[in-house]
Amino acid sequence: MSEAMRAGHEAMTDDAPMLKVENLEGWYAESHVLHGVSFDVRPGEVVTLLGRNGAGKTTTLRAIMGILSKRQGSVQFDGRELIKLAPRDIARAGIAFCPEERGIFSSLSVDENLMLPPQVKSGGLSREEILDMFPNLRERLSSQGTKLSGGEQQMLAIGRILRTGAKFLLLDEPTEGLAPVIVQQIGKTLVDLKARGFTIVLVEQNFRFAASVADRHFVVEQGRVIDMIPNHDINNNIEKLHTYLGV
Numbered sequence: 001m002s003e004a005m006r007a008g009h010e011a012m013t014d015d016a017p018m019l020k021v022e023n024l025e026g027w028y029a030e031s032h033v034l035h036g037v038s039f040d041v042r043p044g045e046v047v048t049l050l051g052r053n054g055a056g057k058t059t060t061l062r063a064i065m066g067i068l069s070k071r072q073g074s075v076q077f078d079g080r081e082l083i084k085l086a087p088r089d090i091a092r093a094g095i096a097f098c099p100e101e102r103g104i105f106s107s108l109s110v111d112e113n114l115m116l117p118p119q120v121k122s123g124g125l126s127r128e129e130i131l132d133m134f135p136n137l138r139e140r141l142s143s144q145g146t147k148l149s150g151g152e153q154q155m156l157a158i159g160r161i162l163r164t165g166a167k168f169l170l171l172d173e174p175t176e177g178l179a180p181v182i183v184q185q186i187g188k189t190l191v192d193l194k195a196r197g198f199t200i201v202l203v204e205q206n207f208r209f210a211a212s213v214a215d216r217h218f219v220v221e222q223g224r225v226i227d228m229i230p231n232h233d234i235n236n237n238i239e240k241l242h243t244y245l246g247v
């Protein structure tokens with residue numbers, strides 16, 4: 001079998017990663033922040049990036065999305081190298097990013113915010129399906145984006161990327177600052193998305209939440225992935241995790 005055929009064959013098998021990040025390095029201007037991040041995500045998985053503040057989790061998502069001024073290394077998605085692509089082409093490949101700051105436009109209504117991101121692929125959720133998933137948003141459709149509660153804004157930020165057709169989601173701390181009952185609701189949403197075939201990378205500080213939704217956890221420290229813990233093995237690794245996370 002030729003190299004090209006083997007690569008194609010591997011891309012077709014279930015075990016092949018959907019995303020494979022290798023030796024990813026990233027900079028903010030002169031500041032070298034990512035020092036060779038490597039991890040992979042299989043189709044249908046939910047994985048988390050865990051780590052202390054400033055470890056490089058958000059920067060890793062930004063580097064995957066191409067929205068970092070300088071980056072190098074390899075980001076393969078569905079067997080295709082993305083590292084040299086512009087952010088819009090990375091989005092078109094089928095990766096959607098929900099940033100920590102949520103990016104809700106204050107001058108637009110909930111409905112307008114929802115319909116804002118362009119569709120990049122067929123098979124995205126319809127407006128109705130999204131509103132079925134987030135009934136609170138249906139009641140607030142004509143409200144201004146910033147009149148929403150933090151939880152509603154988070155649901156809108158997640159909901160609108162589901163329209164795009166991207167099946168691979170990068171979610172940056174979706175539970176940050178939210179009340180426990182809302183965190184629970186977001187957790188149910190992620191389980192639902194997984195059941196619908198979405199693959200998710202989740203940056204999370206809330207370790208308990210991470211354990212309730214994820215298949216595997218990657219520990220980020222000083223711009224590198226230093227460990228991987230399968231969720232089924234998490235109870236055997238609690239002390240180690242506490243040390244990693246400084247909690």
Ligand SMILES: Nc1ncnc2c1ncn2[C@@H]1O[C@H](COP(=O)(O)OP(=O)(O)OP(=O)(O)O)[C@@H](O)[C@H]1O
Nearest residue numbers: 028031033051052053054055056057058059060220
């Ligand atoms: N816009 C920026 N310009 C310069 N340095 C930055 C910028 N954003 C983050 N950094 C630095 O890059 C490093 C990694 O930050 P990053 O936000 O990726 O960490 P994190 O693991 O996501 O942590 P947090 O939970 O605090 O967001 C930190 O040292 C941070 O100070």
